[in-house]
Amino acid sequence: MNTNRGHFATRLGIIMATAGSSVGLGNVWRFPVETGENGGAAFILIYLLCVVFLGVPMMTAEFIIGRRTHTDIASAYKQLVLQNPTSPGRFAWLHRRFNKLWPMTGYAGMVCVTLVLSYYAVVAGWVLKYAVDAATGTLAHVSDASAYFYAFSSSTWTPLVWALVFIIITHIIIQRGVQNGIERFSKLLMPLLFLIMLLLAVGSFAMPGASRGVEFLLKPDFSKINSTVVLSALGQAFFSLSIAIGCLATYASYFKPDVPLMKTAANVVGIDTMVAILSGFIIFPAVFSVEGVGPDAGPGLVFVTLPSIFNSLFGQAPVLGYIFSLMFYILLILAALTSAISMHEEVTAFFVDHYHTSRRRAATYMTLTTIVLSSLCALSFGPLANFKPFVGRGFFDAFDDVTALWIMPLSGIVLSVFVGWRLPKALVIEELTNNHTLHFPRWLFVSFFFLIRWVAPIAITLIFINELVG
Helix, strand or coil, X not given: CCCCCCCCCCHHHHXXXXXXXXXXXXXXXXXXXXXXXXXXXXXXXXXXXXXXXXXXXXXXXXXXXXXXXXCCHHHHHHHHHHXXXXXXXXXXXXXXXXXXXXXXXXXXXXXXXXXXXXXXXXXXXXXXXXXXXXXHCHHHHCCCHHHHHHHHHCCCCHHHHHHHHHHHHHHHHHCCCHHHHHHHHHHHHXXXXXXXXXXXXXXXXXXXXXXXXXXXXXXXXXXXXCHHHHHHHHHHHHHHCCCCCCHHHHHHCCCCCCCXXXXXXXXXXXXXXXXXXXXXXXXXXXXXXXXXXXXXXXXXXXXXXXXXXXXXXXXXXXXXXXXXXXXXXXXXXXXXXXXXXXXXXXXXXXXXXXXXXXXXXXXHHHHHHHHHHHHHHHHCCCCCCCCCCECCECHHHHHHXXXXXXXXXXHHHHHHHHHHXXXXXXXXXXXXXXXXXXXXXXXXXXXXXXXXXXXXXXXHHHHHHHHHHC
């Protein structure tokens, strides 16, 4: 155990930082898109079941790996295997054969977050640009939102500059350390995010079509539930919580021994879910307030559909339209930044632990790598639009495919199998109970092991197959 590493100073800091890792553009952007395309309230009900029975145990499992080892994710699997070379039971021979392969999951997680952060920074750069446009009033004078977005995103230098600004902001926070950087900014950014969301929700409820939007979110139509909706809810729950790619394990490596892992996971999942549902209450009342715009607006929601809605607000109530559009894009920036910090930190922690370099230098290595890869992703919409070296896919789409279709679900399966079957049961219980200082009823342990051993790997396998086929 590396007892000389930094650690979070307060329980509030742990909750805010870890929740920030999970809360991202997937909550404010992807969740409303998935909800709109899958029937509204019925999708949300299934989603809630998924985050409880998949999200909480999986997040707890990743916390176990991080806090038990107090090291970077690449070293964590290796350390646990070395400390527990054999596993009891009839499948011990199989576990021994995989002992050299388990650590590869940690490296896969680092590759995953590097690729995700590279294209994530591009999208966050777009959001920064739109926030500035909203602040200066430029967005209010856009007549064709689709053409405006295409012209901006396909230009050569502008997307690069805004992605670079976002990466540098992330870098500045990371190099300040765990307490002075990650924890301090998370305790500032997350409450601010919630405040903006609540104000936007109140404003959205005041719009003419708000009642139809609220009904869409609260009145389930169970006839819309089918296998596609269930798998979409499963996938959204898994991807929204940023499970299995190492960010949560990295943050857990900064937990103190007295942090209750399962309770912390439940709190983080609760916050993440609240943000996702609040985003629905912001967006759908606004969507239903404009004629010709449906709830299934799709991926163009943030950069095409919503600017058109904001423009209609500008025409009816200029001050309300200005405030609403500016606050919404600031909200997206905050959500993007809290996730980006955790992804950057995962690789930064690896360089610090593995190569014993300074945090400043380690952060610089990750930042420079991200800048190079983000540039390729940004140019995929402009000068490199016709350069598709990855089986007909450009850098942006290829990075998205590799991470979302392959690395994330496969890492999730490995995580559930590793904690559920490979680690000694006594070790897992020791971590769950903080070395037997916390009392849990027997049914809770039985439920956790059943979910992590059986439900999670089967559910994630279904997500994996669905994403590949889809």
